């Protein structure tokens with residue numbers, strides 16, 4: 001059975017002291033659900049966060065990485081560097097990376113391959129913009145993001161892939177996709193995987209929903225059969241809210 005996962009994407013928030021404080025608050029929360037819990041602090045705090053959560057059921061993951069092995073890429077961080085500080089999972093393709101840092105399906109395909117070569121797990125993000133949804137193109141856009149970013153992989157690789165559907169219009173806006181909209185898209189994503197690979201691959205992949213998930217809407221969204229968890233932005237910065245979402249499973 002595929003796993004339930006709730007991951008907190010801290011984005012560009014929290015220096016070292018705030019990271020320490022938030023982690024100590026996270027550790028005080030009680031977990032009543034079966035969901036795997038992940039947090040994604042900034043690069044500068046990964047090692048510290050890894051050290052301070054290693055005895056707890058919280059996995060520390062990275063928000064991004066470069067596709068190259070090494071070299072003259074000033075300001076970038078590679079898979080080996082992440083592994084060297086204990087990080088085994090990386091978020092790739094977040095819509096903010098696509099929109100503000102020119103990440104393309106092609107560069108993301110390379111990043112995915114590079115992460116898998118380093119035995120990392122990938123949380124692959126994608127999702128349509130508001131215009132796509134208004135024009136009724138949301139499924140076509142999502143399908144092409146999946147095809148271009150992931151469909152160069154062999155079926156076996158999907159054991160190491162988690163998908164995160166994040167409609168851009170729902171991120172940080174307070175506007176969530178309705179539970180039905182999330183379910184419809186997740187079912188479409190699973191069908192797209194089944195058509196390309198097999199029902200077994202499609203059924204085994206966890207598909208997270210992201211975009212204004214809060215304590216008051218998580219339960220309904222997570223109750224949908226194809227929604228296997230959440231990628232949480234704003235609400236992951238408050239320990240109680242984050243665990244209310246974790247415990248919505």
Ligand code: 13P
Nearest residue numbers: 009171172211212233234
């Ligand atoms: P919000 O939960 O703040 O809408 O952010 C979602 C997100 O982008 C998680 O990666």
